[in-house]
Amino acid sequence: MARAANVSREFIHSKEELVRRVRDAAADQKVPTTAAGTAAARVAAERGFRAERATLLSATERQKRKIREQNAQIEALQEQRRRWLGSQLSPAISEEELVALRIANDRLTGEVVRLKRDNDELRRQTRILQGDLEASRLAHEETIRELTPAGSDVIPISEHRRDIELRATDDVIALGSASRTLSPDGEGIS
The missing domain is CATH 1.20.5 (Single alpha-helices involved in coiled-coils or other helix-helix interfaces)
Incomplete structure (x- = not known):
């Protein structure tokens, strides 16, 4: 039936209505009882087996191709992991250890950002205090000059x-x- 319709058996079996009609038609058809009819049925069965084998080989090839693609994707992901984490990790690192390392990295990155912010604030405060100190020195000098009589030892x-x-x-x-x-x-x- 599949060969006559020029479709795969897989296609016929994927459509419930077609499967029902094929079964109904097969039930209505008489089985040949002559030797010639039996030989024809055997040839048809062989052709069916060949078609089924071809379908299975095609499915096997598709699965092999998918496996190759998945293996290539696994290798690409492993390469990305090596680039991200460098040679610091052994190839046998567990997923839990990797998650723990990422959490620690995120925590330390946050700590670095906080420390940089604190450092910037301290530098800003230092500049302000240095300016205040310089202003105080100048004011002190001016006060000393005003209070010191001319010709003194100060x-x-x-x-x-x-x-x-x-x-x-x-x-x-x-x-x-x-x-x-x-x-x-x-x-x-x-």
Whole structure:
């Protein structure tokens, strides 16, 4: 029937109405009882088996092609995972470990963003305080100049500011060196 209609048996079996009509027609038809009729039925059955075999081979080829496509997709995804995670992961890493690593990465990324924001805010505050300090120094110098009588021994700080800053830097460095030479309990030199 499929061969006569030039369609696959699979197509006929996928349509319920066609299956019902084929069964009804087969039930109405008499089975040949002669040797020639039996031989013709055998040939028809062989052709049917060949058609069925061809259909099965075609389905097998489609499945093999789909398997090849899926294997290629798996390889592509594994390559993407290697690119994303680098060589830090063994090939046998479990899905749970991968999820835990992604969660940790997201948490740490958020922490980095927060720390950068905090750092930017601290830098902004430092600039403001440096401006306030400079304004205070200038105001202090002006006040000293106004209150100091002409010809006195008072020397304006602006003349010695660089000297004072260098000494303060040296003092900080000396304190840092001294703190490194203390023992862990804070008493004595190690």
